Amino acid sequence: MPEGHTLHRLARLHQRRYAGGPVEVSSPQGRFATEASTLDGQVLVRAEAYGKHLFHDFGPSGTVHVHLGLYGTFTESKLPAAAPVGQVRLRLIGSTHWTDLRGPNRCELLTPDRVDAIKSRLGPDPLRRDARPERAWDRISASRAPLAALLMDQAVLAGVGNVYRAEVLFRHNVAPMTPGRSLDPVLWKEIWTDLVTLMRAGVRTGRIDTVHDEHLPEATGRAPRQDRHGGEVYVYRRAGQPCLVCGTPVAHTELAGRNLYWCPRCQPA
Template identity: 80%
Template sequence: MPEGHTLHRLARLHKRRFAGAPVAVSSPQGRFAAEASRLDGQVFVGAEAHGKHLFHDYGPHGIVHIHLGLYGTFGEAPLPASEPVGQVRLRLAGRTHWTDLRGPTKCELLDPAQADAIKARLGPDPLRRDAKPELAWARVSRSKTSIAALLMDQAVLAGVGNVYRAEVLFRHGVAPLTPGRALDRTLWDDLWADLVTLMRDGVRVGRIDTVRPEHLPEAMGRAARVDRHGGEVYVYRRAGEPCLVCGTPVAHSELVGRNLYWCPKCQP
């Protein structure tokens, strides 16, 4: 599932490509056809992301809420648009570009109150300048639940997925099963600040890089990581491989149905 930086990149891209002008809206697949007909030809006001949710704003005509889920993707190209390929839920065509949405978990037209209700259910997003990390801390600091599970709970913290979860805990030497209430405020503030930095970098470069300069391939004389997620990481999807810091094999288990990675020595 795409993590928060991907949705913020999409919001920026869609705002740049489509905002401020009428757009052609269609649903070649047909599952969003009625809503698309109401939006077709209307002005695309803007786009924003909150956690793993994307919102397309059409002003008085409503807000399209999109959650990509496990399989949703956007494809984009300059005009003229080609014939739709596959199950295209939503197609937008603007002044210079078009984009197709396939396979989302959610693609729905909402009014502002309904969109606000979705945002209200989400925790603070490290990529939003209006985020209030103290709200997440209030949940974390009184919880017996592991910090690894809390970081993935979108009602506690929005936008963090499996990669950022594994990597930020490694970078701060935190054992994944540590109860939230066992963290002190200074450590939480450090975790939050690091997530802000890492995720903003992810928005900028379009991939997740979490390895410090001294552990990069060129610094260590090792091969670069090859993975469909891209980026250099410490523990994510490196089960059984030596830790880049201490050499201990990276551990792996499952937690709340998701893969969990950590170094037993660096995260005691």
């Protein structure tokens, strides 16, 4: 599932390409056809992201809420638009570009109160300027749950996924099963600040890189990471491989149905 930086990157792209002018809206697949007919030709006021959610605000006509889930993807191209290929749920055509949405978990037209209801259920998003990290701290500091689970709970922290969760815990030498209420408040502030920095970099580059300069391939002589997710990371999807810092094999288990990676030596219980 795409992490928050991907949605913010999409929001910036769509804001730049489509906002401020009329947009042709259609649903070649047909599952969003009624809603698309309402929006077709309307001005896209704003595109924004909150956590893993994307919102296209069409003013009085409503807001399109998209959650990509595991399989959703946007494809972007310059005009002229080609014939639809596959199950295109939503197509947007602007003055210079067009985009197709396929396979989302959610694609729905919402009223402002329903948009607000979604946002109210989410924790602070490190990529939003209106984020209040103390809201997440209030939940974390009162919980017995493992920090690794809390960081993935979108009601606690919006936009953080499996990669950022594993990497930020490693970067701060925190054992993933540490109870939330055991976390030092100063350390929490450092974790939050690091997430802001890492995720902003992800928005700029379109990939997740978490490795310090001294541990990069060009500094150590190791081979670059080969993985479809891209980016240089410390522990994510490196189970059994040597830790880039201490050489200990990276550990792996499942927590709440998701893969969890950490270094037993750098992140002692």
